[in-house]
Amino acid sequence: MPSSSNDKAPWQQAGSAAADARRGEDPVWTGLLPAVPPADPAPEPGRDGAPARESGAEPAEGSAAAGGSGRAPGGSRAVGAVDVGEDDEPDAEARRRAALRRDALADEPRFPRLQQVFLALLLPLALLAAAVRTVATPLFLWAEYHRPGFPADRYGFSTDERMVYGSYGLDYVLNWAPPEFLGGLVGAGGGRLFLGSEVAHMTDVKIVLQSALAAVAVLAVLGLVSSLYLRAKAPGAASGALFFGSWLTVVLLVLLAVAAVLGWQQFFALFHSLFFAEGSWTFRVSDTLIRLYPTQFWMDAAITVGALTLLGALAVMAATWPTAFRRHRALDRVRRRQELKRRLAGR
Numbered sequence: 001m002p003s004s005s006n007d008k009a010p011w012q013q014a015g016s017a018a019a020d021a022r023r024g025e026d027p028v029w030t031g032l033l034p035a036v037p038p039a040d041p042a043p044e045p046g047r048d049g050a051p052a053r054e055s056g057a058e059p060a061e062g063s064a065a066a067g068g069s070g071r072a073p074g075g076s077r078a079v080g081a082v083d084v085g086e087d088d089e090p091d092a093e094a095r096r097r098a099a100l101r102r103d104a105l106a107d108e109p110r111f112p113r114l115q116q117v118f119l120a121l122l123l124p125l126a127l128l129a130a131a132v133r134t135v136a137t138p139l140f141l142w143a144e145y146h147r148p149g150f151p152a153d154r155y156g157f158s159t160d161e162r163m164v165y166g167s168y169g170l171d172y173v174l175n176w177a178p179p180e181f182l183g184g185l186v187g188a189g190g191g192r193l194f195l196g197s198e199v200a201h202m203t204d205v206k207i208v209l210q211s212a213l214a215a216v217a218v219l220a221v222l223g224l225v226s227s228l229y230l231r232a233k234a235p236g237a238a239s240g241a242l243f244f245g246s247w248l249t250v251v252l253l254v255l256l257a258v259a260a261v262l263g264w265q266q267f268f269a270l271f272h273s274l275f276f277a278e279g280s281w282t283f284r285v286s287d288t289l290i291r292l293y294p295t296q297f298w299m300d301a302a303i304t305v306g307a308l309t310l311l312g313a314l315a316v317m318a319a320t321w322p323t324a325f326r327r328h329r330a331l332d333r334v335r336r337r338q339e340l341k342r343r344l345a346g347r
Contacts, residue, residue, distance in 0.1 A: 112234055115226045116241035122223045123245030124252055129216040131308035135301050136174060141166050144297055153291045165193060166292045173206040198289045201281050208275050236330035239320040246317035253310055
């Protein structure tokens, strides 16, 4: 049973409306966008304003059609006559139709389904990366250390000392400084603030975080180019992919939240085991990293990242919700593009 037009993407629905407006022409589907072959050109008027002779009428004496060579009855060449081969006109029309079909094919998006899948999968990564980068700021650090109920350091760090030393650790994972940036810090007692194992772990965190953010940034640029390309070539395709990606983000967040609630320690250990070598990320409670970033800090950071990612997904979902107005606007863009192509083709 054939599917109705409502089941098709906006750029696939525009051809049916255009075909109804042109009863005498059957659209030639070349993929996503319909390319309609041009109608036969109207006869040009004669010099005196009268319409030119229709095909099938008896040619006048001395005309190029009468002799086939543009010569007068006496054998002399008629003034202004041009030798025209019998197959030149059909060949020109065939070439014109072929050129229009090539233009239509060139106007279609390349691999639209693949680009839609790419955008849908990219959205959760982009939203998550943006949320992580938002949390990795001194503002969140200050809010966390000063919020009521945050556990105090049992080994003597004050809130101000935590803010200073914690900012050093945060800056190190975001800048390009060498390990001495942390390894050279000295505490109030004159000893080194961070152990060599702590500096090594923070170096691993720097590599993983910066590599992930850089990779997502490159993918985001490619996604933006792909969105603009689909918006121009296939209106409605990019918004549909982003709408699906927003729902995918919500589903993934729900699954991660359930896993974290059921067993935070197991979830935290599994996350670290994916990116860091075994034993390189476990420390004593008296070590500086644990005193600056206790378990409560990471729980609050995970909740904040999840909340920001959810807000971003809901914003994208609201912006791309397939309302009737947006569907009609996409169809209208497709019709305008097709009308412009017909005018440029001399229709």
